Amino acid sequence: MNIILVVDDDEYIRELACTLLRNEGYHTVEAPDGREALQRLGEEKIDLCVLDVMMPKMDGFEFCKTARKYYKNLPILMLTAKGEISQKIKGFDLGCDDYLTKPFEGAELVVRVRALLRRYHIDRAEEIRIGRVILNKTSYKVSVDGDPFDIPMKEFELLYKLGNSTGKTLTRSDLIEEIWGYDFDGNERTLDVHINRLRERFPAEACGFKITTVRGLGYRLEVLA
Known part of the structure; x- marks a missing residue:
């Protein structure tokens, strides 16, 4: 079940958005400002954020700017005031993915959330973090x-x-066939050289993962805690 974070200092808007999204089968969590929203991001896995612009303590722009540094794959749907083109432009510049003008229709909110989740699911299939x-x-x-x-x-x-x-x-033969092709006429030393280069480029302490040699079999990548 996707978890949607709704961030707005207007309790009525939060309740409305959460009710609409829960009716569509989503789980929702709330935050009244950007500062608390960042805390929520650190506490649980959020799949999408519905974000108001004007809020106390930390507004939507500052939240978006900060969140993008640490949660690059978080879809953000920004709620903007009617006719405020400057808000929309600034929001896109800071990394929001879509916007919805207040007051909004419930059906449009649901459709935009669904479309963003679908788009990011496709994107993530081609993007991995290690x-x-x-x-x-x-x-x-x-x-x-x-x-x-x-x-x-x-x-x-x-x-x-x-x-x-x-x-x-992953076995040596599988890696060679996958990367160089089944008709590769080189030798296994080519694979070893590439593995060593990766280890040099991405030191475990600095990058958070290591490539382990499994004697007699091949290699395994392990993410460090």
């Missing part, structure tokens, strides 16, 4: 703590394969 590293299979981009990090294509494919099977031992 420790502090994010790999996007669609764009072949790598980032460490949000900063771009370039690696050769074969190393990307090898790391993505290992990272997509965290905790599982």
Whole structure:
């Protein structure tokens, strides 16, 4: 069940949004301002955030800016005042994914939430996080703590394969066939060289994962606690 965080200082709006979303089968949690919303994000897995702009303590813009540093895959639907184009532009610049103008129709809120969850589900299928590293299979981009990090294509494919099977031992033959093809005419040393390069590029202490050699079998990627 998807968990939706509704952030608004207006208790009536929170109750309305939560009721509409619960009626559609979603679980909801609430926060009256951005500061408490950030605390909620740290306490449980939130799948989407419905976020008001104008709030005390921490407004929606500041929340969005802060949340994007640590929760890059959190869909954010921003609630804006009618006719406030500047709010919408600023919201998109700070990383919100969609907006809904107050007062809103309940059906539109549900439709936009459903569409965002569907879009992010598709995106996540092509993007994985291993420790502090994010790999996007669609764009072949790598980032460490949000900063771009370039690696050769074969190393990307090898790391993505290992990272997509965290905790599982992948045999040498499977890795070679998957990355270089079944008709690869090189030798297993090629795989070892690429593994060592990945270990050098991504030190376990700095990146939050390590690639373990399983003697006689292959390799296993493990995310560190």
